[in-house]
Amino acid sequence: MVNQKLYHGAAYYPELWDEKTIEEDIKLMKEAGINVARIGEFAWSQMEPAEGDINLTFFEEMINKLYENGIDTVMCTPTPTPPIWLSHGHPERMYVESDGTVMGHGSRQHVCTNNRYFRERAAIITEQIAQALGNLPGLIGWQIDNEFKCHVAECMCETCKELWHEWLQQRYGTIEQLNEAWGTQIWSEYYHSFEQVPQPGPAPFLHNSSLKTMYQIFSTEKIAEFADEQAGIIRKHSAAPITHNSTVFFSVDNERLFKNLDFASFDTYATSDSYQNYLFNCDLWRNLKKGQSFWIMETSTSYSASLESYATPHPNGYLAAEAVASYALGGQAFCYWLWRQQKAGCEQPHGSVISAWGKPTVGYQNVLEVEKARKEIEGIITDSIPLQAEAAITYSDRAKIFLKTEPHKNLNYRDLITDFYKQVLNSGIHRDLLPEGGNLDGYKLLFTPFVHYLSQDYLQKAKEFVDQGGVWIVGPITGGRTEHHTIHTDAALGMELEDYAGVETLYTFPIENTGSVGEAFNCSAPLGLWSSVFEPKNAVSVGTISGGLTPGKSFLTEHEQGKGKIVMLGSLPMGKEGEKLLQELILKYASDAGINRRTDVSEGTIVAPREKDGREIWVMVNMDGQGGRVSLPQKAVDILTKEEVPQGELKLERYEYRIIQF
Incomplete structure (x- = not known):
């Protein structure tokens, strides 16, 4: 983002409230320390109540009013909620479920984003917004749409069917090549033209794996193309950076989605007992646009809720721990959904900063704690950068698609x-x-678990990584499928991978409940999931199987290549014993790889390392509410108190954070 500051914000819907309430909201925002508001994502019907009748004066005045009060704006395109004039009487424009159900007007994401008329109107409203608002001084960023594919996945409408056939022809060239790649002679699925290839709709049994996987990939590419189109329109009129708010839950390929956007942002409603899921998102979104700060565009002040569900409210103190952790791990903004509770609609019960009647909610005091923490750490965070880790875990939305199939x-x-x-x-x-x-x-250390298909580009990159001294841990459930979601015919995991790893995969089968126990690092644990059993060729067996169907064979091998090492993990150790075995595996290969960025820290507490002028800064946060400890390898200075902190154990209280510099 343009400004060197930390943002503390909220989604705001001024179009739902009268002028008096808006004035009150701005006053309360300033009191709570809110310095950025996200607006407009659901306001298409207010902006264009009838087709072609576009008036953006209200939003222009709103952005200016917020700016005059020290509050910046992220403006959204309103395309997740097409108005009634676009949808009424036009079922051909609507999203179609896999069972053939056609969506009606209401809720959101009810129109197919590939529909040509929708795209035409979306382009017009986006251009009008960008022209009218794009250069206002209070506008610091753009959000395209809202939570792509949150409530829907792969549309089965006629427009998508036409685009699907075009996409297949571009990908495969000829129908003969598609038939060969997909193995369509099975069950007489053979096609004579691309127009005959169905969408994966209703069927008596399961669809061909290639068909189902490719349709999902097609869908993720098309939604990313829509994002690209919107971003291109905005950039003609505004220099403000552009993002989208996504998650790992939605039916998108986040790597592709953010490829042509300027910064990454995500929404998270993880409860306090799932703090690891929250940290997972921070560690991923930091790397979707490497070198750019990420934004948390939506999180709850206390709990999420809808008409049909609600989550457990956060304990007091947890929200500030979340905020400090995100800022420390590379975030620039910590924003709530939402500012003022909605008085109508399907999310009326959802947690907010201010209630519908204008009073503080149960989470309000925690919002004030976040603002206090933001002010305290802002100078430290903006004056330093997150340190790159030495260990990487590959995340793949394409792998998510393969496992969905x-x-x-x-x-x-x-x-x-x-x-x-x-x-x-x-x-x-x-x-x-x-x-x-x-x-x-x-x-120095690379984990690649649960990636059914390893692309040629990825294989080449990982092999070069090993040759240059890295340790690559492959598996479990990795490498066993081709690009088209078929099985290799040269070797179980593909000959290139097996040759490089120095193994032959003897069998792949569901190993759980067969009595198979993995033994490695003086640990033993039952093995689970669909597994690969190895015969070492040039590799060395590190973990063997006792009992079950393949006693004496290997589930874990290692093989030196170049200056590094490739490790094959063919099965997942299960249960508490499995966790212990995995910990030993991780620590052993971290040591082999020469990992230095590891801290002796109690479970439930994190250390986020940062750097300024060659000196290391640790931001330590207790996340589980149980308090924790961190072992300091040498004396340091507490940046907040200016006091010296001796080498040795440092204790943190419940949800406490400390920042030290060595």
């Missing part, structure tokens, strides 16, 4: 990768979550 027994990529991340987090190793296309320069 092939979930075995309800496997969920988000849960699998988050649980794996927790093991690295609990080891005290500073870590980055890297998208598949991320640069590996500066890393």
Whole structure:
């Protein structure tokens, strides 16, 4: 972003309130320390109540009024909620579910974003907004749309069907090549033209894996193209940076989505007992636009809720811990959904800063704590930079798609990768979550779990990483599928990977409940998930299987290549014993890789390392509310109190944060 400051903000919907309430809101925002507001994402019907009748005066005045009171604005394009004149009587414009259900007007995301008329009107309203508001002094950024594919996934309308066929032809060239790649002779699925290739709608049983996976990839590319189109329109009229608010939950490819945007932002409603999920997002979004600060565009002051559900409210003190952690881990903004509670609609019960009747909510005092912390640490954060980790975990939304097609027994990529991340987090190793296309320069240890398909580009990059001295841990459930979501025919995990790893994969099968126990590092644990069993060729067996169907065979191998090492993890150790074995594995290979950015810190407390003028700064935050400890390797100075802190154990109280410099 343009300004060197930390933002503390909220989503605001002034179009829903009268002038008196707006004046009161601005006064209360200033009292709470809110310095940025996000507006406009659901206001298309107010901006254009009838087709072609566009009036943006209210929003221009609103941005100016906020600016006059020291509050900046992130302006949104209003495309997630197309107005009634666009949808009424036009089922051909609406989103269609996989079962053929056509969405009606209401809620949001009810129109297909690929529909040509929608795109035409979306382009017109976006251009009008950018022209009218793009150079106002209070406008510091743009958000395109809102939470793409939050409530919907792959549309099955006729427009998408036409685009699907075009996309397939561009990708495969000829129908013969598609048939060969997908193996369509199975079950007589063979196609004679691209127009015959169906969408993965209703079927008596499961669709061909290639069809289902490719349709999901097609959908993620199309929504990213929509984002690119909106960004291109805005850039003709405004220099303010552009983002979108996403999550790992939505049906998008975040790496592709943010490719042509200026900075990354996300929404998170993790409860306090899932603080690891919150940290996961920080460690990922920091790397989606490397070198740019990320924004938390939405989080709750206390709890999320809708007409049908609610989450457990945060304990007092937790919100400030969240905010400090995000700022320390590379965030520039910590923003709430929402400022004033909505008086109508499906999210009336949702937590907010101010109630619908204008009084502080149960989370308000915690908002004041966040503002106090922001002021206290702002100079330190803006005057330093986050240190790159030495350990990286590959995150892949494409892997999420492969597991959505092939979930075995309800496997969920988000849960699998988050649980794996927790093991690295609990080891005290500073870590980055890297998208598949991320640069590996500066890393020493690379984890690639749950990535069914390893692209040629990724394989080449990872092999170069190992040759130059890195340690690459592959698996579990990695490498066993081709680009088209089919099985390799030269080797179980592909000959290139197996040759490089010095192994032959003897079998791949569901190993859980077979009595198979993995033994490694003086630990033993039951093995689970769909697993690969290895016969070392040039590799060395590090972990062997006892019991089950393949006793004496290997589930864990290592092989030196160049200056580094490739480690094959064929199965996931399960349960408490599995967690212990994984911890030993992580620490062993972190040591082999020469990892230095690891701290001796109690579980539930984090250390976020930063750097200023060659000196290391640690931001330490207790996240679990149990208090914690950090071992300091040498004496340091507490930047906030200016006091010297001796070498040794430093204790943190419940949700406390400390900032020291060595």
